[in-house]
Amino acid sequence: MHPQVSVLVKLQAIDLSIEKIEETKEEYPKKTELLKENLKEKRRVTNLKREKLEKLEQDRMREERILQQEIQRIEKHEERLLSVKTNKEYQAALKEIALAKESNSEREDNILNVLEELDALRKGLGEQEKDCEKTCREFEKESNELEEKLEKFERQLAQETRRREKLYSEIDAEVLRMYKNIRKGRHGIAVVRVKNEFCQGCNMYMPPQLANEVQKGIDMVFCPSCNRILYWKKNS
Numbered sequence: 001m002h003p004q005v006s007v008l009v010k011l012q013a014i015d016l017s018i019e020k021i022e023e024t025k026e027e028y029p030k031k032t033e034l035l036k037e038n039l040k041e042k043r044r045v046t047n048l049k050r051e052k053l054e055k056l057e058q059d060r061m062r063e064e065r066i067l068q069q070e071i072q073r074i075e076k077h078e079e080r081l082l083s084v085k086t087n088k089e090y091q092a093a094l095k096e097i098a099l100a101k102e103s104n105s106e107r108e109d110n111i112l113n114v115l116e117e118l119d120a121l122r123k124g125l126g127e128q129e130k131d132c133e134k135t136c137r138e139f140e141k142e143s144n145e146l147e148e149k150l151e152k153f154e155r156q157l158a159q160e161t162r163r164r165e166k167l168y169s170e171i172d173a174e175v176l177r178m179y180k181n182i183r184k185g186r187h188g189i190a191v192v193r194v195k196n197e198f199c200q201g202c203n204m205y206m207p208p209q210l211a212n213e214v215q216k217g218i219d220m221v222f223c224p225s226c227n228r229i230l231y232w233k234k235n236s
């Protein structure tokens with residue numbers, strides 16, 4: 001292989017590896033960010049449910065108090081029944097007691113309904129809280145892992161960058177400039193193998209004479225179709 005091309009093959013592998021690490025490094029925190037948003041939303045919903053439950057519980061207690069007061073009021077009316085003088089007064093008092101009892105019975109039904117609703121809300125809230133805790137644990141785990149992973153990526157990047165610097169010193173400035181230019185327009189691939197007389201970059205068939213030239217490795221050879229730098233490697 002042409003000596004400069006041989007260095008370029010190694011350089012390209014490192015460049016691709018660096019780009020991959022950088023890409024992963026960018027993408028990785030997004031997962032944690034997503035979990036954080038998810039957790040925030042779940043906590044918001046949980047708080048709303050808790051507030052609703054507390055409010056309903058207060059309503060229930062207020063209704064219970066009123067019910068107790070009404071029961072006492074009825075008892076007083078019933079005591080007074082004993083001391084009324086006329087039949088008219090007696091009938092009026094009886095009517096009042098009946099009305100109060102009817103309204104109390106409605107109140108009791110309402111309280112029962114509220115109690116059922118409270119049960120359902122408590123159950124829902126319990127599940128919601130469990131779900132929140134689960135997401136919270138996932139988030140904490142991801143956050144811890146994220147720090148470790150980012151440190152690992154940084155170490156890898158430093159290592160690859162050192163290797164790249166070393167290779168740079170082995171390449172002619174002109175060849176390096178050419179390599180970088182070709183990479184730009186071709187998805188980061190500037191050096192490609194010729195395999196079975198086909199360019200592995202664009203799949204173009206090589207005239208045997210050209211393929212032969214690549215194999216000799218005396219001059220740098222470019223693909224006539226995609227302009228990439230070609231190299232030959234024994235089939236493996």
Ligand SMILES: [Zn+2]
Pocket residue numbers: 199200201202203204223224225226227228
């Ligand atoms: Zn090609």
